[in-house]
Amino acid sequence: MRILVVGAGAIGGYFGGRLLQAGRDVTFLVRPRRAGELASAGLVIKSPNGDVTLKAPPTVEADKLKDKFDVVLLSCKAFDLDDAIKSFAAAVGPDTAIIPMLNGMKHLDTLDARFGKERVLGGLCAIAATLSEKREVVQLQPMQAISYGERDGKLSDRVRAIDEAFKSGIVGATASQNIMQDMWEKWVFLSSLAASTSLMRASVGNILAAPGGRDFLLGILDETSEIATASGYPPGGPFFERVKGNLTTEGSPMTASMFRDIKAGLPVEADHVVGDLIARGDAAKVPLPKLRIAYTHLKAYEKQRAG
Ligand SMILES: NC(=O)C1=CN([C@@H]2O[C@H](COP(=O)(O)OP(=O)(O)OC[C@H]3O[C@@H](n4cnc5c(N)ncnc54)[C@H](OP(=O)(O)O)[C@@H]3O)[C@@H](O)[C@H]2O)C=CC1
Ligand SMILES: CC(C)(CO)C(=O)C(=O)O
Structure with missing residues (x-):
């Protein structure tokens, strides 16, 4: 199974790297700067689940991409999606399955419109990872999971094949028969965490310790949950029940990747993760x-960042 990982940043580098480490046929689609870094220093993963340096991982740049791949694992940020689509389009053939790992949901519409719904699986990952100043992939906590599945819930042959390839390389890889619900639940959790930690410039533990902090966190979770419910995906599955506890754990150092990006002065997925959710809530008249x-x-x- 030929796997094209689009982007070798925090999550693409991590999950693609683990697949490569396990001997899967992985190529990273990267831009020139990252191609140079990977060629000279290798793909370096620092992780509580085991460090690894993958020397000279296979890479390709967009203008050299000719072959079709079986799987495209998409790991760009939402604001890079249009450019990424142009870059990897040549790799998509009639039987290619695209697995997006972006937070949010709107990218599904964009990918469907460009490649056809039948080529786009649902996908999500749960991990806290970042690309450090040394351009190493750093996993910040042991937690890691990645799920993928047909959006109609069927356990298709292609999902079984992907699952076999992924499971043997990635701890926490799961084929889901309810991926749309899973993606919504992840979105509810992530948007609540990202909105709160970014706004308060603080971890969950420090927000909870502030006057009104707990009410704010739970209030935002109520709002995002109501949007999901109005959209036909009431949260309440096992994942949601587990992660909900993360928002009320005293002393928790947890933050969202969006907050880490703000601290580093980087662009954020404001519209994709929060704006789109508000638009859906407004349509359903949720306060x-x-x-x-x-x-x-x-x-x-x-x-402010744009100057
Ligand atoms: N980091 C985390 O802990 C988590 C992140 N997510 C979600 O995952 C997604 C990715 O996040 P993250 O990994 O943190 O982001 P990063 O910025 O670390 O990585 C994104 C990578 O995509 C690459 N990229 C963008 N456009 C292209 C292109 N046209 N061709 C090739 N490569 C491209 C960038 O390359 P370049 O270096 O050239 O800019 C960059 O390395 C987001 O939607 C995020 O919300 C989900 C769960 C956890
Ligand atoms: C939910 C969480 C915190 C972990 O995957 C995340 O997606 C993020 O930080 O962007």
């Missing part, structure tokens, strides 16, 4: 006072 404040904050950050 969203807390989420709206967080969104205004993120857009102000973007404005």
Whole structure:
């Protein structure tokens, strides 16, 4: 099974690297700077689950991409999606399955419109990872999971084949027969975490320790949960019940990747992760006072960053 990992940043580098480490046929589609880094220093993963340096991992740049791949594992940020699509389009043939790992949901519409719904699986990952100043992939906590599945819930032959390839390389890889529900639940959790930690500039533990902090966190979770419910995906599955506890754990150092990006002065997925959720909530007339404040904050950050 030929796997093209689009991007070798935090999550692409991590999950693609683990697959490569396990001997899977992985190629990273990268831009020139990352290609140079990987050629000279290798793909370096620092992780509580085991460090590894993969010397000269196979890479390709967009203008050299000619072959079709069986699987495209998409790991760009939402604001790079259009450019990434142009870059990997040549790799998509009639039987290619695209697995997006982006947070949010709107990328599914964009990918469907360009490649056809039948080529786009549902996908998500749960991990805390970052690309360090040394351009190493750093996993910040042991937690890791990646899921993929047909959006109609069928356990198809292609999903079984992907599962076999992924499971043998990645701890926490799972074929899901309810991936749309899983993606919504992840979105509810992530958007609540990202909105709160970015707005408060603090970890969950420090927000909980502040006056009104617990009410704010739980209030935002109520708002995002109501949007999911109004959209036909009421949260409440095992994943959701587990992660909900993460938002109320005293002393928890947990933050979202969005907050880490803000601290590093990097662009954020404000519209994709929070703005799109608000648009869906507005359409369903869900009151969203807390989420709206967080969104205004993120857009102000973007404005400030643009100068
Ligand atoms: N980091 C985390 O802990 C988690 C992140 N997510 C989600 O995963 C997604 C990716 O996040 P993350 O890995 O942190 O982001 P990063 O910025 O670390 O990585 C994204 C990578 O995509 C690459 N890229 C963008 N466009 C192209 C292109 N046209 N061709 C080749 N490569 C391209 C970038 O390359 P370049 O270096 O050239 O800019 C970059 O290395 C986001 O949607 C995020 O919300 C989900 C769960 C956890
Ligand atoms: C939910 C979480 C925190 C872990 O996957 C995440 O997706 C992120 O930080 O972007």
